[in-house]
Amino acid sequence: MCKRDIHGRGMSSLMRRVVFCATFLVTGSAFAQTSVEYDYNRDIRSVLSGKCFQCHGPDAAARAADLRLDDRNEAIDYGAIVPSEPDQSELIFRVTTDDPDLRMPPKGDPLSAEQIATLKAWIRDGAPYQAHWSYQPPQRPAQPTVQAQSWPAGELDYFVLDRIEQAGFKPAPKAKPAVLLRRLYLDLIGLPPSVEDVRAFKADPSPENYEAQIDRLLRSKHFGEKWAAGWLDLARYADSNGYQHDDLRTMWPYRDWVIEALNDDMPFDQFTIEQLAGDLLPNPTRSQLIATGFNRNVPTNFAGGSKVDEVRANVLHDRVATTGAVWLGLTLECAQCHDHKFDEISQKEYYQFYAYFNKAIPEFAQRGEGMFRKHFIGREVMVYASEADRQKGAELTREIELEEERIAVLAELAGAAGEKPGPEVTLLDFEEPNPFKQHKATRAVTTSLVEENPSGEGKYAVRVEAEAVTETKGFFGTGYSIPVTNLENSSELTFWIKTDISSRFNLQVHNGRREASVYEFSTIDLVPEQWTKITAPLADFVKPKWSPRAVDWKRIQKIQITAHGSSPYDGKYIALDNFVGVASSERAKRIARIAQLRVELAALQTPSMAMMDDESPLQTHIMLRGDYTSPGDPVQVGVLGSMHPLDPKLPGNRLGLAKWLVDDANPLTPRVVVNRIWSEVFGRGIVSTPEDFGMQGEAPSHPRLLDWLAVQFVEQGWSTKRLLKVIVLSSTYQQSSSASDEKIERDPRNELYARGPRFRLSAELIRDNLLAVSGLLSDKIGGPLVYPVQPEGVWKEIPGADVNRYPTSEGEDRYRRGVYTVWRRGNPYPSMVNFDAPERTVCTTKRDRSNSPLQALTLLNDPVYVEVATELAKKIEHWTGSDREKITRAFRTVLSRKPNERELEILMTLLKERSSWFVIAQTLLNLDETITKS
C-alpha cells in the first residue's frame, strides 16, 4: 500500500482517512521497525499531545515560549515546523538534541527513535494537520472486500473480518448451540437459560430460531434489569449521600425509571432529553420528572463545616463532568481551573456549560449558620413503593375526607355553645424550686425566674436574656428538660410568651437526644412585650429534616423554644410560662385521627429528588482557579465552539443543551454510545477509553466499524434494542471463544474479535446467576431498595449516621437481583465490592474485572452463596436418576452445557469421596465458567 501520496490534495478527507486506517491495519504489528508509515491522528497527534501540548497546546495560560503546536499556522510561523524540512524544524532539533537544557520534553521520558522518525517523515510530507478523528462526523463507510465471502452474516462482519484477514487469522468456528444460547441470555437479560430452553434450542439451532430467541429476550422484562447497571454506573446512582454520615436518600424511583425506559427501548435521544431536561418539557409527566433524578444523584457533602455554596459548586461541577463523559466522551472537567491542555475546550466554555446547571433552584440548606447537618430542598416527586401502597393511599385519602365531614357535623351540633375543653397536663409552670435544670442555650445568656404571671395562675415565669447578635446570622433558644410525659391523648400544647424579638420561632418537642417534632410560629404579628398565649395543635407539628424520626408523643422529655432567622437579632429577651398539654375533646380526637392518617399516608409515599430551574437564576461567573469563592467574568449558557453549532431556536436551558447533544450533527454522542454498548457485549470498547474520545484518548481499533455502528444507530432511530440485535446476529458475535495458543499470544485481549467474547460477569450478574440456577431468584421487578444478607456490623460503625442498623430483608426480597441491592457509597455491599462494583462516587464509564483470592472466598463462604449451594444441593437430592445423571443435570443447570467425560469423572470422584451434594453444588457454583460469559 502506498504511503506517500496519501496526502495528495485531490483526495477527500474521508478517503484519506480510510486509506490511513488501512495502512495502519496492514502494518499494525510491524510499524515499530524501519518503515515510516503513520496515521496522523494515531501517530503524530498522539505524540504531540502526549509530549508537547501540556505547555505548547490550547491552554493559553500554561503556554511556554509563546509556542503552540496544536495549530499548524502558529507552529510554522514560529519556525517549530518547517514543512518538508525536518532538519530545519526546531521541533526536531529540540526532541533530538543531547543538550539537557534544550531537549524536549523537559520532564519525563524523551521521544523514542521511532517516534522521532515518524515525526520527521510527517514533516517531510509537508506536516499536514487533520481534525481529530472523533470531531469529524461519522459517515457510512464502504464495505471492505473480504476473502471468506460466506462468513459474514451481517454488514458489520465485513469490517471485523477484514482486519482478521489482514492479520493473517481466520475467525473462530461458530459456538456450540448451548454455549451460544447461554451467551445470548447473559448478554440480553443477564440470566442463564433453563435446561429446557437449552434443550429446545439444541433441537433447532437454525438462524430463524436463533433470531426468534433474540426477539423473545429483547422483549423480556429482565432486559432492562441487565442493561440498567451500566447506565447506573454512568449516572453515579446510589442510595446514600456519601461523605460524613453517608445518610440514605431515596432515588430508587430513578433506577426503576431507567429499567423501564430500557425495557420500552426508549430512543436514546428521548432517553437523553428526559433525564437531562424532563422537567423543562411542556407539561412534564411524573415519569419525566423522576428521570431528571439523573442530575440529583450526585454525592453531597453535608458535613458540619461545609458551606451550602461549596456543596452546590461541587455538585454542579460533577454535573458538567458527568455530562461530558456520558454524552461527549470528553473530559470537560479539565477546563475547570484553566483552558483544557489537550482538547479545544476553554475555561470560559466550561463555565458556559456550568451555567446550564446553575439555573437550578437551591437544592441544599442548613438549619442555621454554623449549624451541623445540611439537607436537601428542591423539587421532590412523591412516589408509592408499590401498586398495593397506591391503593392503600387512596383508601386513606377517602378516610381522611370522611373524618373531615364528621368534624363539620360536630361543629354544627355544637353550635354557638362551643366545645368543652378536655383535661390538661401541666408540663412546665416554673413554680418548682428548680424549674429549669439542664437549661442550655447557644449564646451566652442569663436565665432567671421573674415574678410575672401572664395567666393569673402561679407566681413565676422564666426569662432568658441574650446579648443582641449584630454580626452574624444566628438563633437564640432555650430548652427545658421535663420528666417523661405522655401526651398521646392530647390534642394541643399551649403556652404563654412575651418577647421583644420579631422573628420566626420554633417550638420543639424532643424524645431524648435526637427525635423531634417542630411547630413553627411567628412573633411578628404579636404585640411586642405583651404576654400572648400560643396554641400549637399536635397535628400541626412536623418532623424537621434534621430529625431521624418524628417525636413519639408518649414520651416527651424536652421542650425547646428557638428564635431563628436569616438576619441578626435586635431583640434581647424571651419570657415563657405555663406549658400545658390539653387533652382531647371529640373534635380534637378526630383532628388527631386525621393527623395520624396523614402520617400513614405520607409513610406510604417516598419523595424522590428531581430537577427544577429557578425563574430568576443566579448569574454564573468563571471561577478563577476553579475556586467558587473567586468569581471572574460573568458568562451565559453556551456549548463548545469546536463542535456543531447550537440551534439559536433552542431554549437557553438544559432542554436546549439536551437537544444539542442529540442533534444529528453531533459527531461524538452516537459514537460514544455505540462504543459503550459494544463494550458491554465484547468486554472492551472499539475505543478502549470510553470516557475520553478527545486527543488523549485511545484511537479506535476499528474506526470504520465504529462509524458504521454509529450511523446505523442513528438511522435506526437511536434504538438500543435494534443495535443489539444487529450485533448479536453477527457472525462475529457467534464465534466460539476458545482459541489457539497462537491467537491468545498474538491477540491476548481479543482486539481483532477473531474469537467470541469471554470475560467474567459483573458483580450483580454473578449474584443473579447463582441465585437463578439454584432456583432462589425472585423475579420481582423494581420497587424500594432491598437488603440482602451481609456480614454483621458493617453499618454499625458509620459515625453519626441516621441509619446504623442494616435492616436485612426478609422473604422474597433476600433473593432479588443485584441491581436492587442498597448501594451505600461509603459502606458498599461487601460481596459486590469484591467483584469490582464501583462505589458510584463519580461517573464510572468502565469497570475493572479483577481476579482475586477475595472472590474465591466470597463464592465459597459468603452466607448468601452458601445458602445458594445448599438450595441447589437440595434440588439435586430430590431429582430422580443415578448419581451420574444427577451430576449431569446439575452441571447443565449451572453451565447450560453437558459435562464431558473427564469433567463428569472429576465430579463423580468428588461425590464418592465426600458423599455430599452440597460439595458438588458448591464446586459447580465456583467454576470459572460459571461466573464467566464464554
Added chain:
Amino acid sequence: MNNLNAGRDRLNRRGLLRQGTLGIGALALSQLLSRDLQARDAEPAVAELHHPPRAKHVIFLHMVGGPSQMDTFDPKPALDQWHGQALPRDLTEGQKFAFVTPEARVIKSPYKFEPRGQSGVVMSELFPHLATVADELTVIRSMKTNEINHASGELFLHSGHGRMGRPTFGAWTSYGLGTENENLPAYVVLKDGLPVAGAPIWGSGFLPSNHQGVEFRGGKTPIHFLNNPEGTSFEERRSVVDAINELNGQAYQHYRDPEIETRISQYELAFRMQSSVPDLVDLNSEPEYILRQYGLSNAQDASSGSSFARNCLLARRLVEEGVRFVQVFAKGWDHHADIYTALPRSVRKVDRACAALIQDLKQRDLLDDTLVIWGGEFGRTPMVQEHNAGTGELTAPGRDHHKECFSIWMAGGGVKRGLTYGTTDEFGFGVVENPVHVHDFHATCLHLLGIDHELLTHRHQGRDYRLTDVHGHVVHDIIS
C-alpha cells in the same frame, strides 16, 4: 505502542522493563496488563525505582478527627496571654471555619511542654511513652491542608483531593511498587472505628481495583468471608478447591484463557489465606513482654482502648510479612467539646502503643525500612468552641477544625532522627516557616519509597493523574 504489541509484551514483562524509555508508569502499566501472578513474582519492582528507596513499607497511624497541635507537639506560650481574647482580625480575615466564628475567644493549653531525649524534641506531658523514643522522630509542625471537614479532610490526606473518586496513597504505593508477599494484600486497613469518609479513603479510585485497601477486621473473621461455613471441614474444603481447580484446568485446555490460570492460583491462594491470615492476626504467638510493651495484658485483651494497641502490633506483623502499606485508623480525635477531658483520654489510648511500635520495629531492624507516620486530617483552632453544632447546646470548651497548620510526626524509613521541622506563628494559627502542604507530604513519602511523585502516573480520562496532582515538593530537609 500499538495495542497488539502491548499485549504481546505482557507475556514478556522483562522485555518491557528493559526498553529503558519506560519508567515507573510502564512498570505500573505492566502490572495492569499482567494478571499472571508468576510474572509479577518474577520481577522485583525495586529494579525500576527512580532512586534507591529509604523505606519499603509504610505504617500510617491516622488519628481520625484531627489532634490539637497546641496541646501536643506545638507549644504556644503566647496563648496564655491571649486567653479569653479574640485573635487579631487580620489573621482570621477570609479564613474558613467549620463552626466557630472568627471572633471566637482564644483558649490556652493547660499542658506542660518539655524537650525530650538527646535531641530535645518537644512534646506535651500527655505523651510519657512517646517521649522515650523522641530521638527517633521527625516532628513536622507546619503541615497544611485544604479542607476543614472530616470526610473531605480525610480524603485529602489520603488521596490529595477533597472529593471521592481518587486513588489513595496506599493504592498508589501498591500500584507503583507491588507487593513483597503474594499471599497477602499489598495494602491492609486496620481500624478501631470507621473514618467518616468510609471506604473511599482506602479506595483505588481509577486505579485497578486490586490496589484498594483490604480491611482486616477484629474478631473471628479478620477478612470478610474468610471462614468456612459451619459444618465444612478443612478436608472437605481441600477436596472442593481441588475439584474446582481440576475442572478449571479442563476449561483452560479448551479456552486457553490466561484468566482461568489466574483463577486457579487465586483459589489456591484463598485456601492458603484461610489458615495463614488467622495465624497472622493471632497474637498468641507473641511473647508476653511484647504484648505488655504495647499495653496489652494478654493476647486476648479486648479491654476498652486495646484495639489500637492490637492494630499497632498487627501492623508490625504485617510489615514483617511483607505487606507494603498498613493503614491504621484510630478514632476519637474530634475534640469540639470538653477537649481537656477527652484529649488525654485519646492520647492514653495510643501513646504506649506508638512508642512500642517504634521500639519493636527498631529491635527487629525493621524501622529503617518502615516509614511510620502519625497524624490527623487537620489541626484545631487556637479559639474555643463552646456549643454543640448539632443541637446548639452549650458545652465544655473544645477546639474547632483548622486547616492552616497542624502537627504530625514520622519515624524510620529514612527520615531524620530527633528533628523538629517547620514553625507556626505565636498562636498556632498559621505557618511562618517551612510549610509542608499535604501534597508535599505525599511527594516526600513517595520519595522515601524510591518513587518520583511526578513520574508515578496513571492515565485516566485523558490525563496522567498522580497522587500529588500538579503540586508537591519533596521536603529534603527531613530526609536523613
